[in-house]
Amino acid sequence: MRLLDAIRLAFQTLRVQKLKSFFTLAGVTIGVMFLIAVVSIVEGMGSYMENDFVAKLIGTNTFQLRRFPSISDASESEWREWMRRPRITFDDAKEVAAALPPAALWSVESSDNIAIESRYARPRELEASAVDGDYFRIRNMEVAQGRLISPQELALGSRVVVIGQEIATRFFPRLNPIGRTLKVGGTGYEVIGVAAKQGSIFGISLDRFVIASANSPLQRLVNPHGLIDGMKVKLPTTEAMFDARETVRQVMRTRHRLRASQPDNFVMETSESALEFWKKIEGNLVIAGVILPAIALIVGALVIMNIMLVAVSERTREIGIRKAIGAKYRDILAQFLVEATTLSIIGAAIGVALGIILSQTIAALSPLPASVAPWSIVTGILVGAGVGVVAGVYPASRAARLDPIVALRAE
Amino acid sequence: MPGITDVPAAGEPGLSTTAERKIVTATKGEAPGKDWVIVARGLTREYDMGGEIVRALRGVDIAIRRNEYVAIMGPSGSGKSTLMNLIGCLDTPTAGEYWLNGMLVSDMNDDELARIRNREIGFVFQTFNLLPRASALHNVELPLVYGGVPAAERRKRAEEALASVGLSDRKLHRPNELSGGQRQRVAIARALVNRPSILLADEPTGNLDSTTSAEIMNVFEQLAESGQTVIMVTHEADIAAHAKRVVVLRDGMVESDDRREKFAARTGV
Structure with missing residues (x-):
């Protein structure tokens, strides 16, 4: 009281x-x-x-084989060690893909900022990616207009691109971009699809991308010959993903000729490890x-x-x-x-x-x-x-x- | 026992006859009988004023029976305020013992004194000392709050106490909405609400005009007649003369202790 x-x-x-x-x-x-x-x-x-964010970046039941982590706050000495590591190659990817179980999806990707232009807008440096494998299926990408790049086109290196919403509106204002030509690093590509809107993360648009085949001329612009940024592998279950990761680890350790005492000189990130x-x-x-x-x-x-x-x-x-x-x-x-x-x-x-x-x-x-x-x-x-x-x-x-x-x- | 000769001034029979003298001169530590509400033996209070010892009380002996109406008088500096603080359990003596209602108060600690003040003493101050932001009713309830009385009973008893001083119609008013006389009556109601052993009034009419003073003195008289022990501290002889017994202090000692008639005859009030 x-x-x-x-x-x-x-x-x-x-x-x-x-x-x-x-x-x-x-x-x-x-x-x-x-x-x-x-x-x-x-x-x-x-x-x-x-x-x-991480799901968009990497995806569920997916791991990413890279030279070093994609996001980190590495110290200078760590960074120097990373820069001495061998890069991931197409040959690595081929051997890894061969070792994966049949249920696995895989893709390779290399990206860089490349001058992009069209007849309707001035050139600008924007991110372009050269991809191969099951890239679109792993990213769950769908098109708003047109279609995705087919496996045949990817294998042949056809000069076709799928672009993000922002690229479409920027380079083809008030136009239907399908069938029109987009110049990527000076080479003309036919726009065959516009991806569905992805939105943004922390104010950074996710609709600002250009995707072409890793066998197209773009590959030479984004990476030196035979090299890739990384490889993604997706499996139906988490357990299968971890099993596949072990398989890939062994393949990569053999390819890099690592002794048992030496640590991995590559990373295999999952969404958890990025988190x-x-x-x-x-x-x-x-x-x-x-x-x-x-x-x-x-x-x-x-x-x-x-x-x-x-x-x-x-x-x-x-x-x-x-x-x-x-x-x-x-x-x-x-x-x-x-x-x-x-x-x-x-x-x-x-x-x-x-x-x-x-x-x-x-x-x-x-x-x-x-x-x-x-x-x-x-x-x-x-x-x-x-x-x-x-x-x-x-x-x-x-x-x-x-x-x-x-x-x-x-x- | 110093001061015992002070109780009745030389040659004066006074009221402090054999019974009083016996009780105050009894062995130290001997509890007085049930009749005695206050027994002070050799009450001494010294203050340390920056190295200099001031002796405000120098061995005061007083014995007061239940139902007495006593005035404590004296000029300023006589020690009457100090005595009032001691009687009111606001302070403890430097030496001597003080029995209140059969309890040896002089050895108690602060919290025990607080409990005694709450149960045994009802204060009435010259400046009323009501809480300015609280209603009359809440002011009267306050001693019951600290006494741990449940809310419903608290309210009932506070209302009864206000009614007994004729202020039922003012219970929700704040002190600044009341006249001086009404404020003092609220204070009296607050003092009585816990049914204390003594009602201790300090210059209760000091801030009141003569008409209101008479009114308040009337209240005290009625209380005394109904059996309430009343002790009033004042420096005014005509106010003191309302009491049945007048104790006069001078220089920290009891100068005289008389029946009202004798006091009046001597001082000519």
Whole structure:
């Protein structure tokens, strides 16, 4: 019951001194708001990475054979080691493909920025890929217009391309691109398909690509003779994927003549292994995202402590009266602690609301995704309560220690 | 036992006759009987004012029976405020012992004193000392809050106490919406709500005009008649003369301890 009385008293103080209360709450509100916003955005990016980005980049039940990891935060020495590794070749790919079980799909790919032009637009350097194997099936690519490059065309190196939506609108404005010519690195290719819209990741369009056969002249522009960026292998189940990965590892180790003691000098990434990198960044982002709000919360705690000290000295007489009529040390302590805690929980609750609004606004106005985690709301409120208790202890114990005779004499 | 000769001033029989003298001169640590609500033996209070020891009380002996109406009088600096703080359990003596309602208060710690103040003492102050932001009813309820009385009973008892001072129609008003006399009556209701052993009033009319003062003194008289022990600290002789017994302090010692009639006759009030 006394807890309710103390909470009511805190609300009364809040009502009577609106401006002062606003400043009291501001620190905690801002801290919790940014805490919620940062955590929401990091969480949003995380679920995006897990559900969309990596799946789009690599795909499920798929691994990618490369010289070194596609995303990483490698140190300089690691990087130097990677640069000494042998590159992946068409011959590697051929031997790997031969060793795979019949259910496996595989593709090779090499990409680079190549000058692209058409009769309708000025040339521009954009990403072009030379591919072979089951490339379109692994990427699950569908066309919005036209058709995909057939296995025969891939094998023959026919001068045909499939392009992304953005390439279509840029180089063939208000035109049907099918059947028209796109010049890639100076060679003319017939556009036979426009891929369905892929969307964007973190503001980077996924519809800006040109795909041709690895046997077409494009291959010479994106990689030196006989070399490829990497190879993808997809299997029907995760288990089969891991088995196939072991097979490929042995093939590659033999081809690279590695002794048993030597580590692999190539990587086989799955979406999980690519995610590990994200997990690392996510950890750093969360730490950064927690330190900044923490500073705001410390400031908030200091403000609350200061306001409570002022409140104690303003209400010295009240404390004297309460003690005279029987309030014990812990009664006064509890009163001011509850008051500080109530104030900061209110601040935190406002912060949670503003943080949700802020993260939704950021999500709406920028490419950053946001998803409000329930645990961050609970954490926000608990942090608010904690700040109140920490900030309230000293003023409250000062109040509780007051000598009733001295306190009663105060103005 | 110093000060015992002070109890009745030289040659004055006073009220402090054999019974009082016996109880205050009894062996230290001997609990007084049930009749005695207050027994102070050699009460001494010294303050350390930056190295200089100020002796505010120098061995005060007082014994007060249940249902008495006593005024403690004295000029400023006589030690009456110090004595009031000790009687009210707001402070503890440097030496001597203080028995309140059969309990040795002088050895208690702060929390025990708080509990005694809550149960045994009802304060009425010169400046009313009501909580400014709380209604009259909530002010009266407050001692019950600290006494751990459940909400429903708290409200009922607070309303009864307000009714007893004639303020039922003002229970939701705040102190600044009440006149001085009404505020003091709220304070009296608050003091009585826990049915204390003593009602301890400190200059209760100091901030009131003469008409209102008379009104408040009337309330005290009725309370005393109904059996409430009332102790009133004042520096005004005419206010003190309302009590049945007047203890006069001077220089930290009891100068005289008389029945009202004797006090009035001597001082000419």
